[in-house]
Amino acid sequence: MIPAPFDHITPVTLDEAIRALTSHGEEAKLLAGGHSLLPLMKLRLASPKLLIDLSKIPGLAGIRQEGDKMTVGALTTHYQIESSELLKEKCPLLPQTARVIGDVQVRNRGTIGGSLAHADPAADLAAAMLALGAELRVRGAQGERWLKAEEFFLDLMTTALSPSEILTEIRVPVLSGRCGTAYLKLPQKASGFALVGVAVWLRADGGLCADIGVGVTGLGAKPFRAVRVERHLRRKRLEPALIETASAEVTLRIEPLGDIHASAEFRAHLARLYTYRAIVEAARTAGISLTKAKGK
Amino acid sequence: MGPKKRVSIRINGVNYLHEVEPRLLLIHYLRDVVGLTGSHIGCETSVCGACTVMLDGAAVKSCTVLAVQADGAEVLTIEGLAQGEDLHPLQEGFWECHGLQCGYCTPGMILSAYQLLLRRPDPTEEEIRRAVDGNLCRCTGYQHIVDAVQYAARKMKK
Numbered sequence: 001m002i003p004a005p006f007d008h009i010t011p012v013t014l015d016e017a018i019r020a021l022t023s024h025g026e027e028a029k030l031l032a033g034g035h036s037l038l039p040l041m042k043l044r045l046a047s048p049k050l051l052i053d054l055s056k057i058p059g060l061a062g063i064r065q066e067g068d069k070m071t072v073g074a075l076t077t078h079y080q081i082e083s084s085e086l087l088k089e090k091c092p093l094l095p096q097t098a099r100v101i102g103d104v105q106v107r108n109r110g111t112i113g114g115s116l117a118h119a120d121p122a123a124d125l126a127a128a129m130l131a132l133g134a135e136l137r138v139r140g141a142q143g144e145r146w147l148k149a150e151e152f153f154l155d156l157m158t159t160a161l162s163p164s165e166i167l168t169e170i171r172v173p174v175l176s177g178r179c180g181t182a183y184l185k186l187p188q189k190a191s192g193f194a195l196v197g198v199a200v201w202l203r204a205d206g207g208l209c210a211d212i213g214v215g216v217t218g219l220g221a222k223p224f225r226a227v228r229v230e231r232h233l234r235r236k237r238l239e240p241a242l243i244e245t246a247s248a249e250v251t252l253r254i255e256p257l258g259d260i261h262a263s264a265e266f267r268a269h270l271a272r273l274y275t276y277r278a279i280v281e282a283a284r285t286a287g288i289s290l291t292k293a294k295g296k
Numbered sequence: 297m298g299p300k301k302r303v304s305i306r307i308n309g310v311n312y313l314h315e316v317e318p319r320l321l322l323i324h325y326l327r328d329v330v331g332l333t334g335s336h337i338g339c340e341t342s343v344c345g346a347c348t349v350m351l352d353g354a355a356v357k358s359c360t361v362l363a364v365q366a367d368g369a370e371v372l373t374i375e376g377l378a379q380g381e382d383l384h385p386l387q388e389g390f391w392e393c394h395g396l397q398c399g400y401c402t403p404g405m406i407l408s409a410y411q412l413l414l415r416r417p418d419p420t421e422e423e424i425r426r427a428v429d430g431n432l433c434r435c436t437g438y439q440h441i442v443d444a445v446q447y448a449a450r451k452m453k454k
Contacts, residue, residue, distance in 0.1 A: 001321075001340040001359070007299060008318035008364050031365075038360050039342060041319075051318065053365065079354070103430025104411060105345065108354040109361065190343065 032114035074113025130215030180286025308376025345431030348404035374403035395444030397435035
């Protein structure tokens with residue numbers, strides 16, 4: 001369990017890190033908390049020649065409000081997100097999601113930027129990013145750009161980041177008005193990774209669902225936004241039967257993953273069930289009362 | 297072999313300066329370079345928690361941290377908990393409440409509990425169970441570990 005040899009540098013500015021990344025190309029990897037990368041390196045599934053450690057660059061971690069947006073630095077740990085009073089008030093879906101990642105030790109080291117850039121198909125925070133329509137700030141040699149969460153995840157462990165770009169921060173909306181949120185997952189028992197995880201936020205207007213975002217992780221090769229489910233419920237009066245019909249659409253045009261932990265069929269079943277449950281829970285926290293559906 | 301890097305790490309109140317390969321894991325550094333073998337190697341895949349130590353006030357699995365990442369940091373291991381002959385309340389709790397049988401998971405278990413009591417001096421049973429979620433014990437069935445942490449929390453409040 002010892003990684004292949006590599007060099008390790010600790011740039012103190014973002015520009016320095018981008019220069020190192022540009023000159024070393026595919027041979028280099030960025031190191032944030034290391035809780036996705038180091039396990040791969042120990043298994044020799046990844047053998048970068050150079051680790052560019054971002055931990056000494058000031059300003060990459062932290063949570064702040066900017067008007068109607070919350071900004072979370074890429075090096076902010078899952079624990080910092082889980083325990084942020086500001087986020088609990090302004091965008092509770094993030095702490096709700098962060099608190100069920102891995103275990104305490106993992107949450108102490110793992111970072112939001114590291115997790116998103118790694119793009120594990122079962123990463124929890126990816127679901128919340130997609131549900132919230134997060135914007136991701138990316139810096140590279142050519143300057144800066146913003147990507148929507150939906151544009152960011154391309155495939156299994158593949159993102160829209162070019163080899164010389166660094167994800168620096170994440171922007172999510174402040175949830176104002178009568179909003180409800182939920183992140184529900186069925187964790188794989190040993191690893192804690194989501195077999196399926198569903199993140200939901202919705203805004204209530206009386207008994208109506210004024211707006212809704214649904215992000216799904218674990219089901220397919222990449223986390224995705226369940227646009228069909230959202231469309232089915234937007235501007236509708238939420239009833240259990242309607243939520244059930246909408247939730248059934250979560251698996252449309254998705255090829256579910258199957259492995260030793262859960263077959264593709266079982267994952268698809270879980271996706272429909274957890275979508276239903278997460279929407280019901282989000283509706284409940286938004287103050288919409290639903291009559292209980294049979295068998296749920 | 298990658299070029300060696302100089303690391304300065306303060307462990308249990310003592311400063312250490314070494315030249316290490318960047319790929320050296322913190323757990324191997326603690327055990328093989330510094331000679332502190334209290335932290336154990338269990339799964340080496342960041343699952344079992346036997347290698348848990350405190351790194352700048354946060355419990356971490358030292359099999360998933362590079363020694364170079366701990367450069368300039370402060371580390372607390374199981375060896376640093378007792379004050380001379382006086383056991384830390386957590387160590388005393390594990391003794392009094394039979395919080396261990398084989399003892400392999402104990403150093404990591406105690407440091408995860410230490411992290412909990414820093415953040416929640418008066419934890420509920422559920423919070424204790426959640427706090428040691430990342431530490432596997434195959435002997436006790438966890439109940440005596442929960443008792444031990446409650447013992448320590450009571451003692452530290454006094």
